[in-house]
Amino acid sequence: MRQREALARDDVAAPEHAGLSGVKLDLTRAEYLTLLIAMQLADWVLHAHQADEADETQPFRALEQKVFALAGDFGCEHLVEYVEEDGRFYASAEFDETGPAMEFIEEFENESFWNELLERLVERDLLRQLGEKTVEGLDPEEREIREEPYRRVYGDEFATHGVDRLEILDQRYVGDAKNKRKLS
Template sequence: MKIDITKQEYRLLLDLLEIAHWVLDAHSTWDKEETKPYTALIQKIYSHAKEMGCADIIVYDKKLAAYFPTREYEEDGEHRQFIEAFEEDSFWDELSHKLAFRDLIQQEGEVALERMDFMERATKLTEFLSWYEEEFSDNGLTNVRVVKERSNKVN
C-alpha cells in the first residue's frame, strides 16, 4: 500500500504521532516490549522528515541511530495543547470517579455494592460524582486534604 500525503498532512501526522507517543511512553522510564512495534513505525515515519520539509522538528541522532523530535517541538508544538487539555480533563475525571467510587463503597459496603442492581449503583455513584465534579469545578484542589498523619520522612 502506498499513501500519498502532502507536506502539510505529514506535519499533522507528526503531531498525531507525538500525541500517540505521549500516551504510550510519557510515564515510562524504560522501553516496554509491547510498544516496540509502535516505536518502529514512528521511526519509519520520522525517517521521511527531511524530504517532507520537517527537518527543523525531527532530527537524526547518529550515536543512537534513531530519529527524535526536537526539544522545542516536543515542548511547544501545536500538539501540546491537545495533550495538556487531555491530561487536565483526565486528572479531574479520574479524581472525581475514584473518590466517588471510594465514598460509595464506604457508604454501602463492598458486598452490598456487588449485589446492588446496575441502575441503583449507577444512580448512587452519579450522586457522589456530581458532588465531586461541582466541588472541583468551584474550588479546584483548595479543599482537598489527606487526613492521615504525615510521616517523619516527608518534609
C-alpha cells in the same frame, strides 16, 4: 492472541480484503504534519509513564522512525533530529515541548485528572456507605442513581475550589523522620 502480541509479530499480515499490503501513501505537507502529531500522541500514550520502552511497543517505534526519516522530504527537518550516537530520529525539542500535540496532551491530562479523581472518590464513598457486597450486587442503573449525589457534590467542589480544600486528615507532617515539618 492479544492484539498487542499480534502487532509485535512480523508474520501477521494485513488482511487481504483491506488491500494494505505494500501500500504507498501520497501525503501533502499538512497531512505529514498531522501524521507527526499523531505519532507524538501515540508515543506519549505508549511511553510517558515508563522509564524503559516495553518490547511490545517496538513496532510503533519502528514505524515512528520511518515517519521521522521523511521529515526532510516535507520541509519539516526542524521538527525532527537525527542522533548519530544511537542512529535514531527524535522529535526536536521545539516540536516535542511546544508542538500541537502538547496542547492535546495537556487538555487530556487535565480532564483525565479531574474525572479520575471524581470517580475514585465516588466509588470510595459508595463502598463506605453500602459495603463492597452491596455495591457489587447493584445493577448498573441503581448504581448510577446511588453514585449521582456524590458526583454532584465532588463535581461542584472541584469546579469551585479545585484541589484547594482537599486534605489528608491523618498526615499533618511532611518530610523524612528526622526533618518533619508541620504542613500548616
